[in-house]
Amino acid sequence: MPQALPLLSLLTLAGLGLHAQAADTLRQVTLHPQGATVERALALAPSAQEARFSCLSPELVADSIQLLPPAGMGVGEVRLELKPAELLPECERGSKVRELEQQSRQLQAESEALAVSLNFLKQLTGKELPPGAKLSETLETLRRQTVDQLQRQQALRERMDALNRQLAEAREQEGIQRQYQVLTVPVDSAQGGELRLVYRSEQAGWTPLYRARLDTTSGRLGLERRAEAAQYTGEDWSSVPLRLSTEMTRDSGGAGMLSSWTLDIDTLDPGEPRPAPAMTLYSAAPAPRMEVKPAAPGMPPARKRVEFNPEVFAGEFATTYALPGRQRLLSGARPVQLSLGRETVEADVYSRFRGQVDHDAYLVAELARPTGSWPRGKLQLYRDGTLVGDAQLQFSDEAKVEWLFGRDERLRVLSLPERLDGSKAGLISKRRERQIERSYEIENRTDKPLPLLVLEASPVSQHADIRIETAFKPEPQAGDWREQPGIRAWRQTLAPKQTQRFSARYKLSAPADALVTGWR
Template identity: 75%
Template sequence: MPVALPVTCRPLPLLILLAAGQASLAQAAPASDTLRQVTLHPQGATIERALTLAPHAREARFSCLSPDLVADSLQLLPAADMGVGEVRLELKPAELLPECDRGSRVRELEQQSRQLQAEKEALEVSLNFLRHLTGKELPPGPRLQDTLETLRRQTFEQLQRQQSLKERAEALDRQLAQAREQEGEQRQYQVLTVPVDTAAGGELRLVYRSEQAGWTPLYRARLDTATGKLSVERRAEASQKTGEDWSSVPLRLSTELGRPQGGPGFLAPWLLDIRPKEEPRPRYAAAPAPVMMADSKPGALEHVQVTGSRVRSPFTPEVFAGEFATDYTLPGRQRLLSGAQALQLSLGQEVIEAGVYSRVQPQVDNAAFLIAELSRPAGSWPRGKLQLYRDGLLVGDSQLLFSGEQKVDWVFGRDDRLRVRRLPERLDGAQSGLISQRQERQVERSYEVENRLDKPIPVVVLEASPVSQHADIRIDATFTPEPQPGEWREQRGIRAWRQTLAPKQTQRFSARYKLSAPADAQVTGWR
């Protein structure tokens, strides 16, 4: 069972100190703990460490803990028949903790810089050799042309590689300067000590949380227009700034927020009542005494004082709001250093059922767009950045968000396979009746959509029809050809033609509206 940990800096109880002094067995050097598991959440991390204690051990010590760990999240999970006492949590400088010096970020970057410099020097030697070649070294005869082409290609590749090395060196210099600045500050670690009582020894586990870590979901959707196949790759970007060494850690990603959330709140009852009748007041009653107000309106707060501040974490939970929780356990051990570049991870790929068609909205744009229409697939799909690829080419960025809609559309760029033409709109206005009691207007819209390919293309053409919001406004609509029944996706006034255009086919879509309203009415939207 987890043990609740009241964190304190008070000295150990006297009885425990006496028991430690009377121990008959000599105490071994304190063992070092191991990082058992790290679970990254959208707004933090849950970290689990383990310490193996010898028989009759009197104290357990966990060092090199994050200086920003959440103290009230500490949990100790002792082995069977192991007792634990009161916890002490102290913040100590790194100079006093030699066991925490496991290799700094600066030394790692400096080693990379030396390797890059050696690669640059070797490349320069190769380029100098190519520059100083003369005709004496080249074979005469018909093989000369092939040799010159080989030299040209090699020189071009080496120059490209030289430019790439230069860009990598500049980026590495920036990272090294940032790391030196961070490491120049006083590094500190939390050290947790707790008295224990164990005859047989065993494992003591420590679980705690840090909010200086997290991960963000990324998605890559790839559409093959030849087959209509839509595949989605799940990816993750993970980073941490806990100050801890995560050079080789079992890593798990979870869509859970990782911290307690609020409840559903209070549901107030729906109360119905009848107000009592007011007693008639005397006609010449004395006026009530005035009440002094401090320049405030009735019902307003006279004084409000706000204290404290709210710091927005770089790993915000909003991108996961409303989604189901899923865990991703990564194979092997991962390297995720504090303050280093974010780790890019692949979480798998799957094929999603989708309907692919071209959408045309002539009232907005004389262009067609390729659409993948899909329902929410099974599993957890937290909201995140979505990259859209069509036949291997990146065509746009979006946000993956499955909300309450029945269908979701992913737009894979313009569809130049179709030509869209909007014909001139026809308008006609008139008065009806002998006394002209009503005004009328007729509007006709027509569009042409042409399939330029030698294969059929499914097309959806959308039309925004007028909607009456008053009983005296009458609308009579006629469509050619007949659109789908009802409104498109329950959007008010939006009608849809859905057809598959044959190869090289040109199809006309028309909508004719007869509008009628009272002669003296000023109708908004009337053109």
């Protein structure tokens, strides 16, 4: 028969059972453009009297806390305390510091191995070497190996210096942030269950990035969505299901009141001060942007990029990207870049020349807004795999947008000197006239046809006394280009090796004594 436990031991175990619990689990993190929503879960044993969530962000927004108990569980008043990490052994921090220290040890070992290799090469130079033709061959081999080892040693020294700077910054940051919020709440449940905690932290966020890749051979335009994510919450999200949402967590749009618009007669003397106008328009202040601390100079490159294929949920008010697997996003670490998917979009690719503003033709991709959510963000433009420029992706109310993929060297462009002829009519008409002629020659240097758009800004009269006669060769498209007054467009496909001349001639007439703006 087993020996009975003393009464004191039974009481001790019972007391421990009232308070002992498993650690909470980080269930999910949703990053917003500004801020993050964090969800944790805690498994409570039957008859548990208190739930405790530790290691919470010191930047936690208290009024965002939500406790979601299972059916049959009651919760009491929430108590939130900020405690130093020294009192919370379960919140062992320093994962980033430990990781950097491990990298430093690996680099140090590699440095010592290089030193041994160099020392061996130096000892070889002092030994007897084979005479004759083999001597020069041996010396050349020693020289190449010594140069290679010295270059590797220099590169390794630079990596160690950069890593030491990063390690010092991480240690400093860890010393400042070594405190956590601890949430405790009384519970009442006979069956136990899983208690969920949802809260928000403002010190996190993500920024959309895009890459447009144009293949000039096929004419296809690929568009890649990307995201740059970072967080400074004080928590380390080392293995967490991560979601990216376009929804703003604190949107103050619509704030303010609309005042009445009143009209009155001004009876004040001219010298008296005027009151402020009665009509006031209120606009909501823009949401604050996440201040991301820039990386120190000389930091090592980001870790190997992992490509994701997320499932996209397009909601009524926002879009959420659910990344597969578990992600790693440490507090205070360098921002990470994530791929949110790729697609091929329909685009009209052509060369464009604007004689009054450009000296060269440019390759343009014209496209309508693709389906889905496309928040404004930085756009990188690649042509045949080479980065040719940066732009801002912003789909406005216009039907189409244009992206420039650099100068089009396949075309030779020649702007002929502008011809100006000015004259005055006789005393009867008392009018002055001017004739202007612009001409351009564009040559297709390739062995394949190239679509071309040439734009010309023609004068537009704003007064009945200003008369304009125009003559184009060849005849441009009818009407103004994209309803822009005076902008005329030639659209043509240049055959291989073809040279085409475009000319515009204007005859301007206005009263001789009139001051005409834009008259040249």
